Amino acid sequence: MNDENFDRNPDHMIKICHDYIDNSKLIEKCLKINRKNSKKSYEYRLKGNECYVRGLWNKCLYLYSQSLQYAPVSNDDSLPLAYGNRSAVNFQLERYELSILDIQMAIDNGYGNYKSETKLRNRQIECLLRLNRLDDARQISDMFGIEFSKPKIFDSTEKPIASSENEKIPEKIGLFSSKVCLSYDNHYGRYVRAGNNKSIESNELILIEHPYVHVLLPHFECKYCHHCCRQLSTIDQFECCSKCSIIAYCSNECRKNSWQQYHQYECSFLPFLWQFGIGHLVYCLMAKTDVDLILDIYQDSLNKSSKEIEQNLQPFLQPSSSTSKSTYHALFSLKTHQNQMNPVDIFFYRMTATLIIELLFRKNRYQTLKIKHLKQILIDVCFRHLCQTIFNSHTIMIPDSNDCSIPIATAFYPSLSLLNHSCDPNIQIIFKNGIECFIRSNRTIRSNEQIFNCYGINYRSADYKQRQQLLLDQYFFHCKCQICKNESKDFKL
Template sequence: MDNLFKHYSRQVRCSDTEVNKEFLKIYKHDKHIEDWLTTLTSKLDLKDDAKANTLRCQANQLYKSKRFKDSFEIYTKAMCIASIDGNEIGLIVANRSALFYMMDYFEDSLKDIEFSLQCYCPDDVKLKLYIRRIKCYAKMNVKDKLKEALDFLENSHLIVTDEKKTEILSFVEIKKTDSIREVNEELPLLTAGPNPKFLYASSVIRLSFDKLRGRHVIANIDIKPGDVLFVEKPFVFAPVFVNDNIEMSSTKCYNCLKTIYSSIPCSFCVKTIYCDINCRKKCWEEFHRWECFGMRCNLWYYIGIGFPALRTIIKGVSTGLCTLETKFEDDTARFGVVDNNYPYFNKLVSNLSKMENVLPLIISAGVVVLFLETYTDFFDWLNEQSPDCYTKAGLIELIGGQITKHIAQLQCNSSVIHHISNRTLDDGGSVACAIYPSISMMNHSCSANVKISYIREVAVVRASEKISKGEEVFNCYGIDYRYADRQTRQDRCSQYYHFTCDCKICQRPELEMFVLDE
């Protein structure tokens, strides 16, 4: 994107109400966006069985060297690159199943065995998979499945040598080995139950409003450390790229962010993995049918926060891309709807009118709109949702302006989903950019009184200290007093969020030192 932005020197200022027209003026007459996108789409990452074969051989060598984590990552990458109906993908997944078996990940090994058997596999590989399936069930001591696997092998057309029969019998009698299972942590319950007026929030807090603080969160009663204040599903999230090689995570389902090891790839792009066919189908129908070609040309890597902005637009179409026309005071009576929270998201502050230059946001939105117009059927689909309401130019103006606004809203309100690693093959770290409208209602403090953790895509907010009845509940927007001095914090709040922080620790810098021994 830097190569695109260098063509622009002028500045554009506008408000939320003016952004649609400003977008269309630039989009109609700008050739730089088209040239940049044409260059990007001329180089595609496509399925390539020869490359997949090379990666499989590389992963095999890593496996032999006991570098299991590196081997797993290369196998998964090779699986994504292999054509979905070619001769390579079955071999790759078969080899990955052997890795899982070696690491006592028996459930994952079994999933990969079944996936591999649905693909092309020569008879010698099938025999290994049938025997490995028997070994998995023997290790897990699942007797009914073990008998089925034994019967299946006996009735197959494959020739089993006496040596193999002896090996199989030895495993049938083997003692049970505990399989390493994925820890799927259950979502906690909200302390004192849900607040009927505040979606995803506890009844121990409420949404309030005044002219000085805007919308903010107040404690209804005395809150104890550890009390659960929010358990919020994101309105929308977009997975993030994990390194300079423009890769997606090899352990997170692209659709639900569940930590997975056995996975299936997208049928078309080489980036995304899924828990199963259901997750892949759901994601395709909701988002990925318009994202997939962008993955093949690495558009979403370069467009940054324009990626979740696209998903936001798609989610908003069913609501008519509407914004609540109510006053902020009215939100205290009700905030949020379960089915589609777009109207409440669309009311989040964008700070467009406070920005010195909106042009970079407009250019980013222009790239997304031109991509949708040129390489997808998005606008045909959009016209079907609201026939005869807009001309093509009208739809482009509407979508471009809204994406520009959503990029600004995401810059001010989004959260980075961070997972903590608890398995050998999973590094954890930042996995997605998400928007949580209810959590966004908390104001900032450089010394927050809450802590946020993530279970898959869900954010869990707990009190980190006692909060007395009537006190405000504060989040930290990533500018913590423990890691930045006062001037740095003030500069970042002004630059990214367009306000001056006057939290207690900014008003009294001596409080930063209270943890030190005297």
Template sequence: MMEPIDAFYRLCECLKTDNKVEEVSKMFSSFERDSNRVSFVMELLRQYNILTLPLCRKDKKSDTIAAEYRMQGNRAYQQKDDRKALSLYNRGIAFSPVVQLADTEGDSNELSLGFANRSAVAFSLGDSASCLKDIDLAFKYRYPANLHYKLLERKGKCFLRMNRFEDAFETFTGALKALELASLPAEKCQSVKKQIIELQGKTESRNAATEKPYLFSLQQKLPRKTYQESNEIVCACDAVEIKYSQDMGRYIQASKNLNPGCITGESFWKVYKIATYNCHNLFIFLSIFKSQFFLEDKMCGNHRMTGDVIAIERPYASVLLDNAYYTHCYNCLLRCNALIPCETCSMVMFCSDKCRNEGLEKSHSVDCSILAPLTRYGIDKMGMLAVRIILTAAAYGKKLNELISEIRSFEMETSADKRTKGFSKDGKYHSDEYTTIYHLVGNTDKRTVGDLFKRAVNAACILHCFEEYSDFFNPENASSNKQLPDSGKNKGSEGHQSPQDFQKEAKLIVGGLLLRHLQNLPCNAHEVSEFIHISAVTQNKEKFDLDMIEIGAAAYSFLSLINHSCDPNVVRNSHCGSTAVLRVIKPIKKGEQVFDNYGYHYATHSLEERQLHLSSQYFFRCMCEPCTGNWPLYVSLPSAQLLLKCTHCSAMLEDNFPTNPSEGNLVTCTMCKGVNDVVKRKKVLMESSDRFMENISAVLRGHTEGVATSLVTHLTLLHENVLRPWKEYNDCQEALKQCFNFLGNCYTI
């Protein structure tokens, strides 16, 4: 495979050779508009013929390549490496030319063989539904008649495994009939026939197959928001609001008390305030808290113990990472064991005909032809997401005129209210409208000339792919815009732009938009993730592996408004593919700011590392408590000597260990003079801690029902009573986050 073209490096080398680096840098830095920056760089790339280099069409269908992948899959399957075999079969299917179904005659084809072989992997994995789907697809694409008996036998086994006895009996009958067409030696034929008859007998005796049940699962249920819908933020509840300050820009603030349990924030704080008014009532608090949890847990139905859900946001645009092209659906981003290919390119696959048709009606009608060139130019996930944003905003080229008109209106905006940037005319913040993405901060004024120049080169390469390998700027699309009022230049005879002039302006504006998003996405885009839970038995011992993997990238305008903390109070989970669910992971009081984590947590990254990455990518210096207090990494977090906080003012109690019997168990806070029964509080915490340790192994096994309630209780006790940093606080918070992970994009085997 040809190496990616590093257009930026090539251009820099050409400029060095001609001694034009300083001249070009000075001229480039004089531009104030992104569109002019990209236009300038585009001319340079063309001047040095960098955009005319040959491209490797690695997306072209090929029977030869498909057959090679299928044979590799066969070897992996024989070695009982089902996951590797599945991936290789998928690649083979993706590269297989799609046969015309009207042609019912002819030899077998790679597509049918690929589906048939992949069905064996699905059966081995215990995925009967995918196995049945692949068998039907193999038949649809003319699987050889002399081998039909194999697939029918496998299909019957699937029905038997699913206790569909009538279907199994009928299918085994068909397999016996198909066996007559098989070119098998007599002895082999009799052996196969005997085996099928035995299986058919199981259907009559209703004797279900004993194969292990399929463990693969994907959660696809969205929770409900805990509170009423916000009147201003469409994707969020009314417990949060958008604020603005000169120092922090826009940020999200709690307008109600929030907590990590399903019990409502108002109820929680009311119960806690009453119960802890006197320090002797902690046991009362626990009993009330437990009963209130149970009551509201029932009210939440199937969504119990999902924490305070303050936002459920679908992305404006999302993309699948290239390393997931052969494991996940390109349209909905869900994992699938029975993917079907794009009929034109070999790069992406879909989970169903519905998703394939939807994908082709949308972005893939354009990016099908430009994915390979974009890859050749080394465009990364942020570049791919910028492409998807432009395709979405312009309705894949069909509404390019409306996008251009919208950009003109943005440029003429004079509103001084920075808090409401991107709000619609109805006074609301809509995540599904382009204006919210357009107005995200890009930190252009904080970037170096070199940084902007490199991003402009990438934008120019993407624009070149649009121009040369797609019909995004098709003159027919432009001609439909003849009634679009001119921007003030190049007016036609009737005072409107000609199609040619509109097309020229459209390319200029789209180039600028690409560069705009290549600046604001690194500061605002979020990953789409999948939680992997693997349970296995090795040497008579259970082994559990938990891992979070990135499968895509998405643009969420509301989530982008949440500021960073190295000790966040909310967590994001991907659900149903790319939908983001925002949950609370520690109590947040009304008026406090909601904090997300941008990938640099105090427990896993040193202070120097956090500050370096946050300043270089996000252009700010973090001043959260772990940073200002220089909290240690997880391995060095304190865990031996428990330090309590005053229940009245939250200050650290200087005397955590009373020794004067005459004073009993009471300690007086030196700050507020409040009285604290530290012995009783420590006893409650120790008992709760013992229950917490018992729950850890259950979470690792994926048994979260009933466990999350206990985790929230323990986390709340720690939050209100223990001085941080404290290792067990982190452990409990991580365990609760794992419970949330099981509710989202969870892949369990």
């Protein structure tokens, strides 16, 4: 059967993916990779104990965190003992709030079933005293019958958890600057320009945007927070997934948000999803987006032409975020270029979309819903997002020690996607605070002048002919930016 027949027969595609998952034992194989391991947890804890005796606190903290990474959640002493030991290191590092958190986690996970809680409670009281929380310390003392001497007055300023560059985020994150206008015309489609009688000065902030969805590249897991992409160092108090041992978080809040939004659906399949390329990003997108929202926007799109969908500016006039309905609406409306893609790519994306939805059904993401043709609708939406990913996803770059930038993650920034390409852009993009995208002008932008991004192909890295071919192959357009217009005259000569 040829590709065209497959494309016309979605039920056949579903059966192929269903059989592939079962016959390849995909789920069983993934579950065997990088799961929790009591032996490894114990080995890391022993190494941590050796460093503790020698007073190597930062290394000790890292080893106890590694012990937590592999510690099973239930019916085992690995988790509570690792938390208990790490609380002692945080106490030595004068990070008393974190020590208290670890103490509570140790107790909540059954520390008292394996060792006496008295030592932990004494440490908890000492932390509270050093934070000058006398009433809380007395309450713990009375509750567990632990005496403590008359407290001293301590400097309650804790040492910093990590040194990271945190820029204050304005309240209207996700909205373009008031000096910016959104427009549409038949040549450019939707685009962004400086407003009427509103020039933008060099280095002026144009937009700060949080991605709707993102995924870390595999070899950066455990080096960066799986949820917010902040860099983790050996002195970080990183948190772990309760099910897998292959990711890490900068905080308990990130761990909880990640699990609630998408990680509960990707956790079992991560080793496979890492080999899935852009499919991993779209898998998380489908997993985190409320199905009622997907269905509402999908049904609304059936009554509109592609041009009507792509002309709509309204979703971009609301603040974007990783959870807002308008942000998903904006993302859904981004151009797909399906009509310009070759049949082989279309078939591949159709099959990938089918596999993604089949896996999400296996994870019970949609099983409770009784909606006619639900699976096929979700496959259609997933296919749309896969097509969009080729043209609208962005790479999160961070500076390295050699004054270069390295890619650590891929993401959807819907508002950033509105910016058209120029081989000589008038903005610069900087990623801060993990995944926050800061867009600033790199020169003065005159009133009504269009604001341009660069799609990775600029006049410094390639000549006119190379740029035109690369942009045509990947993005299906001939660049007519000013620098290309100037160079095209020379090229013709």
